[in-house]
Amino acid sequence: MKKILTLFFVTLIGITHAQKKQQTGDAYKITYLKSSNGKVTENQDPIIIFTNATETLLTSQNTIAGKNAFPYEQSLVDHLQNKYFQIGQLDKRKTVSTLDSISLPKQSFEITNETKIILGYKCQKAKTIINSNHIDLWFTSDLKIKGAPTLLGQNLGLVLEMNRNNNFVVSATKIEKLKKTEKFPTVKIENSVDLLSYRDLLWKSRFTTLKIFENEIINFSDAAKSNDSILRFANGTIILKKVKFPEIKSGNQIFIDLAEQSNGDAYDRTGSVFMIPANTKISFLDGLKNGVKALPIYENGNGKQYQGVVKTNDYSPLLELMRFFTPFGIKQYNHIQLKDKTWHEVVPYRQDISELHAALSNQEVWIGATIGNYDKGGHKISMNITIHNEENSTSKNNFLLPLFNTVNVMEMAGQEYGSMFNSEKGLLVEFTLEKDIKNAKLRYITTGHGGWENGDEFVPKKNTILLNEKEINSFIPWRQDCGSYRLFNPASGNFNNGLSSSDYSRSNWCPGTVTNPNSIDLGDLKAGNHSIRIKIPQGAPEGNSFSAWNVSGVLIGE
Known part of the structure; x- marks a missing residue:
């Protein structure tokens, strides 16, 4: 099974480019770093997202540079339809993908009145509990786009910080607006399977x-x-x-x-x-x-x-x-x-x-x-x-x-x-x-x-x-x-x-x-x-x- 979707202007290892299509609206590239107990993790592969009002691509710096070890994953979120694709590159030749249209709508958050400024943008705090983990998400609505460094909180707004149990934090370190002249290429997502099979194939690889x-x-x-x-x-x-x-x-x-x-x-x-x-x-x-x-x-x-x-x-x-x-x-x-x-x-x-x-x-x-x-x-x-x-x-x-x-x-x-x-x-x-x-x-x-x-x-x-x-x-x-x-x-x-x-x-x-x-x-x-x-x-x-x-x-x- 193959599906053609639009992605942002970025060269991705293992994703095949098809015909290009002009998108409207502002698009951004956001870089995130992970830290544990107040210290930035050494030798990490920074999380990168490309996002606009309708789509978000989750990838990483090493993936973009073609330096990631196999297997690695990327996720493509369709905000309009509340669904996402996960794409696993198992080796140089084999890719597997899955579509999930259920998980995003089921995410539940308590939106609080707490606010703080991150990278110059006013952010509001949302709280949730997953598998006994207390997670705080700080998101902004100022940029009129959605996205997050994980699949959690993709529909809140633009998440600039994720705090888990006050000891593990993923924080945005840079926000870059893409040029309006940059085009969005289309890509093929191949070998689509159900979510459980996808997880099994990725794990065994x-x-x-x-x-x-x-x-x-x-x-x-x-x-x-x-x-x-x-x-x-x-x-x-x-x-x-x-x-x-x-x-x-x-x-x-x-x-x-x-x-x-x-x-x-x-x-x-x-x-x-x-x-x-x-x-x-x-x-x-x-x-x-x-x-x-x-x-x-x-x-x-x-x-x-x-x-x-x-x-x-x-x-x-x-x-x-x-x-x-x-x-x-x-x-x-x-x-x-x-x-x-x-x-x-x-x-x-x-x-x-x-x-x-x-x-x-x-x-x-x-x-x-x-x-x-x-x-x-x-x-x-x-x-x-x-x-x-x-x-x-x-x-x-x-x-x-x-x-x-x-x-x-x-x-x-x-x-x-x-x-x-x-x-x-x-x-x-x-x-x-x-x-x-x-x-x-x-x-x-x-x-x-x-x-x-x-x-x-x-x-x-x-x-x-x-x-x-x-x-x-x-x-x-x-x-x-x-x-x-x-x-x-x-x-x-x-x-x-x-x-x-x-x-x-x-x-x-x-x-x-x-x-x-x-x-x-x-x-x-x-x-x-x-x-x-x-x-x-x-x-x-x-x-x-x-x-x-x-x-x-x-x-x-x-």
């Missing part, structure tokens, strides 16, 4: 979205097959996709968004999103393709062999991006009715993984997801990774080394559970740094498992971290907010004491949540050999039940 998985099934079935884009392993309980990441500037923000629904499985399950490091002779992909025996073995004397859990000279363990836990049967079991319970249909997970940018920036890597389950229907997930520019923010962390990961993502292909903590030796990883590392941190994720009354899932246990055999941190990972997520858990069992299974506190996880990493300061590390040991007083088995701990650790530094 502000960051980069990488679509990783869309409505993919993670289940346990001999029928699970790979295709050209998604590889499946361990009878379908692991999905894998090769992803090309753009360059990610230091300090930019990176988020994972994952949505999950039950496709048949009723139980709470461990989920993990991971990247496969490929900078060593052996990678986890070798284990996926050739079986767990292809992975290096870790032993600590307890009689068991643990495949692919610690770094060696020839192998890097999985880099865990996010640990999450499915709830009890969301969506699939919403038919279970309880009074005053309206179940959610999807559980959303969102986590900041910006600290891992050094492993992703300008890389083509395998990104995988797993949900441990033995159900033919399993679970359905969708997942995106988004990258957000962060102005005036830098991170010096440019070193990253995956050290250990005991999440047995290949459980359904025979990978051992992380039960090595029943030995005093616990989990030990030895590594060599080729250069000094400053401000080193261990990104540590830990969750305890063993789903019976005395299992480590329900018993607080201290995690102790030793650097070069000296204790550097210890804490008890424990979540006491699990009951907050009851509406994600329709199939959660109800007990005689009035609680549901999903209500119970657990070792750092709740059904339907993400487990946050712990950032453990390690200080400055010299080049050479080092070790990290994890010790947890893992509980003893009872009958066929046993406890295990899923822990992952990544060394990050400068």
Whole structure:
């Protein structure tokens, strides 16, 4: 859809000029600056409006000069018809616009008797409240025109100052009358959409979205097959996709968004999103393709062999991006009715993984997801990774080394559970740094498992971290907010004491949540050999039940 409208004599980036048309009446250019708590904002892009008796264009100095970063917006107000167009320039080629003919007439103001002089013009004060913000608008009628530095108050007169909560002010600093010989060109507003779609397109253009998985099934079935884009392993309980990441500037923000629904499985399950490091002779992909025996073995004397859990000279363990836990049967079991319970249909997970940018920036890597389950229907997930520019923010962390990961993502292909903590030796990883590392941190994720009354899932246990055999941190990972997520858990069992299974506190996880990493300061590390040991007083088995701990650790530094 295209619409031709008149605009003022100004060269605008991204707006196409059509035939010119002479307008009558005086036209003005007004420049505004923003200030906060009495101080003018530094390095700001001044707001510019061009206005006459019938139209107002809201733009900015950088937009006029062609220096604005994408995306940027401009607004065109038609005072005669009480409507306005918003024009979003998403990139060099793509423009989107929307028409709103409702908002302007609905604006309501209390006109007071207070007056003051601004730039030589007598102004009157109008008051309003928007979203609990008290806003004062100072407008003049002396120039016989309308306009404002925002869409608010466009029909009052010419607004020369906007004051929000007495701490944020937009003030006119210059009023320039345009020459009568200047003509008003016409312009085309293209790709018109409804207001909600416009806002969505503009918002999404502000960051980069990488679509990783869309409505993919993670289940346990001999029928699970790979295709050209998604590889499946361990009878379908692991999905894998090769992803090309753009360059990610230091300090930019990176988020994972994952949505999950039950496709048949009723139980709470461990989920993990991971990247496969490929900078060593052996990678986890070798284990996926050739079986767990292809992975290096870790032993600590307890009689068991643990495949692919610690770094060696020839192998890097999985880099865990996010640990999450499915709830009890969301969506699939919403038919279970309880009074005053309206179940959610999807559980959303969102986590900041910006600290891992050094492993992703300008890389083509395998990104995988797993949900441990033995159900033919399993679970359905969708997942995106988004990258957000962060102005005036830098991170010096440019070193990253995956050290250990005991999440047995290949459980359904025979990978051992992380039960090595029943030995005093616990989990030990030895590594060599080729250069000094400053401000080193261990990104540590830990969750305890063993789903019976005395299992480590329900018993607080201290995690102790030793650097070069000296204790550097210890804490008890424990979540006491699990009951907050009851509406994600329709199939959660109800007990005689009035609680549901999903209500119970657990070792750092709740059904339907993400487990946050712990950032453990390690200080400055010299080049050479080092070790990290994890010790947890893992509980003893009872009958066929046993406890295990899923822990992952990544060394990050400068």
